[in-house]
Amino acid sequence: MSGDGYKMLFSTGKIGSLELKNRIVMPPMVTNYATEDGAVTEQYKDYLRERANGGVGLIIVEATYIHPWGKGFVNNLGVDRDELVPGLRELTEVAHGAEVKIAIQLYHAGRQTSSKTSGYHPIAPSPIPTPGEEEIPREATIEEIQGVVEAFGEGARRAKEAGFDAVEVHGTHGYIINEFLSPYSNKREDEYGKDFEGRLRLALEVLQRIKEKAGNEFPVIYRINGDECVEGGITLEVTKRIAKRLEEAGADAFHVTAGVGESSYNSVQPMAMPRGCKAHLAQGVKQVVNVPIISAGRISHPEVAEEILEQNKADFVAMGRALLCDQEMPNKALEGEIDDIRVCIACNQKCINKLLGAEQEPIGCALNVRTGREAEFPMTKVDKKKKVLIVGAGPAGLEAARVAALRGHRVDLFEKEERIGGQINLISSVPGREEFKEVISYYQSQIPKLGINLVLNHPVSAEEIEGMSPDVVIFATGATPLLPDLPGIDSLRVVSAWDVIRGECALGERVVVLGGGSVGACTVDSLRKLGKKVTIVEMLEDIALDMEPLTRKLFMKELTSDGKVKIWTGTRISEISEEGVVVERGWEKILLRDIDNVVLALGATSNKDLIDKLAGKLRNYHIVGDAKKPRKVTEAVEEGFEAAYRI
Numbered sequence: 001m002s003g004d005g006y007k008m009l010f011s012t013g014k015i016g017s018l019e020l021k022n023r024i025v026m027p028p029m030v031t032n033y034a035t036e037d038g039a040v041t042e043q044y045k046d047y048l049r050e051r052a053n054g055g056v057g058l059i060i061v062e063a064t065y066i067h068p069w070g071k072g073f074v075n076n077l078g079v080d081r082d083e084l085v086p087g088l089r090e091l092t093e094v095a096h097g098a099e100v101k102i103a104i105q106l107y108h109a110g111r112q113t114s115s116k117t118s119g120y121h122p123i124a125p126s127p128i129p130t131p132g133e134e135e136i137p138r139e140a141t142i143e144e145i146q147g148v149v150e151a152f153g154e155g156a157r158r159a160k161e162a163g164f165d166a167v168e169v170h171g172t173h174g175y176i177i178n179e180f181l182s183p184y185s186n187k188r189e190d191e192y193g194k195d196f197e198g199r200l201r202l203a204l205e206v207l208q209r210i211k212e213k214a215g216n217e218f219p220v221i222y223r224i225n226g227d228e229c230v231e232g233g234i235t236l237e238v239t240k241r242i243a244k245r246l247e248e249a250g251a252d253a254f255h256v257t258a259g260v261g262e263s264s265y266n267s268v269q270p271m272a273m274p275r276g277c278k279a280h281l282a283q284g285v286k287q288v289v290n291v292p293i294i295s296a297g298r299i300s301h302p303e304v305a306e307e308i309l310e311q312n313k314a315d316f317v318a319m320g321r322a323l324l325c326d327q328e329m330p331n332k333a334l335e336g337e338i339d340d341i342r343v344c345i346a347c348n349q350k351c352i353n354k355l356l357g358a359e360q361e362p363i364g365c366a367l368n369v370r371t372g373r374e375a376e377f378p379m380t381k382v383d384k385k386k387k388v389l390i391v392g393a394g395p396a397g398l399e400a401a402r403v404a405a406l407r408g409h410r411v412d413l414f415e416k417e418e419r420i421g422g423q424i425n426l427i428s429s430v431p432g433r434e435e436f437k438e439v440i441s442y443y444q445s446q447i448p449k450l451g452i453n454l455v456l457n458h459p460v461s462a463e464e465i466e467g468m469s470p471d472v473v474i475f476a477t478g479a480t481p482l483l484p485d486l487p488g489i490d491s492l493r494v495v496s497a498w499d500v501i502r503g504e505c506a507l508g509e510r511v512v513v514l515g516g517g518s519v520g521a522c523t524v525d526s527l528r529k530l531g532k533k534v535t536i537v538e539m540l541e542d543i544a545l546d547m548e549p550l551t552r553k554l555f556m557k558e559l560t561s562d563g564k565v566k567i568w569t570g571t572r573i574s575e576i577s578e579e580g581v582v583v584e585r586g587w588e589k590i591l592l593r594d595i596d597n598v599v600l601a602l603g604a605t606s607n608k609d610l611i612d613k614l615a616g617k618l619r620n621y622h623i624v625g626d627a628k629k630p631r632k633v634t635e636a637v638e639e640g641f642e643a644a645y646r647i
């Protein structure tokens with residue numbers, strides 16, 4: 001399908017007085033690229049420039065704190081002081097230089113921050129912490145609430161001075177305005193709580209103050225929570241009432257999302273949730289207001305975007321992670337180069353996971369190594385073309401091949417199996433992980449276009465490699481399941497999780513899975529869905545701990561929903577016997593009986609045979625991905641990229 005096929009997506013649109021060249025919106029995403037005191041950096045400008053050049057219609061810059069108490073991330077962007085305006089102006093100039101409109105999201109984190117991050121004790125409508133957080137927020141006084149209103153107004157004034165074309169009010173995801181709006185977090189009995197009107201007051205006052213400070217003509221988008229997805233929280237019906245009132249108060253558009261802190265997999269949806277899964281919320285709001293609606297949530301492909309617009313569920317589509325994964329996506333869609341789009345698979349591994357992790361790192365993308373590192377890796381051609389030989393066409397080898405070829409090298413890529421993808425073929429056959437197929441499709445389309453010489457079904461030997469005299473060899477030979485030295489491991493009843501996932505073995509009804517990492521946990525989930533009686537044994541205090549947290553939250557909720565899976569944590573495996581599996585918990589030895597099969601998911605070991613044979617003989621070689629150490633796709637792609645880039 002060419003750009004002609006995406007007629008709606010590439011039609012012009014309007015938000016208030018703001019004219020947009022197409023319907024693609026880059027939604028706000030905190031990057032952690034700012035300085036510790038909230039200023040714009042070169043890294044921020046580089047990141048934004050590439051997105052602007054990629055053809056998006058409107059960029060909404062990240063949740064930017066309007067008051068120091070409302071800072072939610074260590075390297076969050078700020079708009080709380082006049083001295084930040086010149087830096088912000090540089091950001092707007094970058095977008096305008098590419099003829100792209102730019103807005104900024106104004107926010108105050110409320111209870112969803114900590115004194116460690118902001119340096120101040122968090123405030124909230126009521127002294128109730130976000131479930132899972134330890135710090136109890138302080139109930140905001142009336143003066144403090146009025147201070148928040150004023151700070152939003154001042155933030156909008158500064159944004160306008162910095163050249164932004166619009167502001168977006170962050171009224172969702174459990175931050176302060178959302179907290180006041182919701183009976184779930186607002187238990188006040190004064191004029192800012194008690195009933196619908198009271199809870200709405202802060203949002204209305206913020207909107208009014210922004211209009212007063214930035215002028216009635218200055219477009220204001222309101223990001224609204226279509227469904228908090230928590231018991232006792234805001235649902236779509238309440239949102240509709242809120243939206244009508246905010247429209248009357250001057251909101252020029254609504255940007256509809258979902259979820260709050262504890263239901264945040266509804267805000268940044270993992271791959272197990274379908275594409276466009278929150279569009280019904282946008283549609284619901286659209287039915288009751290007359291201003292434009294932006295829909296957000298897993299709109300990862302232009303096809304889905306066009307469908308949402310065609311079905312009149314929304315007027316604009318937010319494509320956030322899609323633009324982290326491929327900043328050129330809009331241009332490619334417009335040109336009809338659909339196969340060239342690297343589709344975001346909603347793995348969350350290197351974007352939201354980095355941000356929400358204990359370290360609060362800058363965001364990136366598991367599949368796009370250049371995200372946030374644009375200046376470090378300009379995609380220029382090398383001066384001296386080299387002969388690069390890559391062994392293994394899993395994610396590390398594929399990325400290495402792509403980058404080496406893009407940089408102008410001659411690339412031979414050998415794969416022992418009949419198809420490319422390595423372990424991605426395995427992962428993508430797990431229910432709920434099908435999106436991984438997109439990774440393979442992408443490389444499949446790039447290999448011929450980049451002139452990579454792919455040789456399948458060919459376990460290349462050490463002698464062959466030496467005979468070809470490559471300038472550089474990249475070993476991306478992957479890993480194989482680990483077989484621990486355990487009594488009874490040779491029993492016919494014992495199979496590997498990989499074989500189970502591949503569908504290569506028939507299992508009985510009662511199965512024990514040994515190893516509760518994500519491979520074991522996903523195997524259990526697949527077996528559970530087949531109606532098997534499953535027990536999982538894990539040495540650590542919980543299972544699936546290596547899974548990205550939002551993905552895990554949703555996964556665990558579903559896995560434990562019917563209470564049928566038996567989970568043994570803090571448990572060691574000591575023996576597989578005729579009677580069953582002997583495990584140890586503390587000093588206690590327990591026999592798990594009545595088992596038809598034992599499935600091993602105890603990790604993997606790097607395939608190093610070829611490397612060991614050649615290591616002393618090669619002039620220049622690299623080991624990447626699981627061949628170096630078994631880990632995730634993120635590390636595989638990153639190492640493949642970097643090794644190839646530095647040739």
Ligand SMILES: Cc1cc2nc3c(=O)[nH]c(=O)nc-3n(C[C@H](O)[C@H](O)[C@H](O)COP(=O)(O)O)c2cc1C
Nearest residue numbers: 027028029030062063296297298319320321351352
């Ligand atoms: C790294 C990251 C940071 C985010 N930061 C914000 C933010 O600052 N403000 C906000 O309203 N939503 C934020 N979100 C949510 C996104 O704006 C978007 O609604 C969500 O990712 C779903 O859309 P997508 O599937 O197109 O990515 C963030 C999401 C990610 C992945």
Ligand code: SF4
Nearest residue numbers: 344347348351365366
């Ligand atoms: S890390 Fe995963 S979810 Fe995040 S943008 Fe990249 S592909 Fe998408």
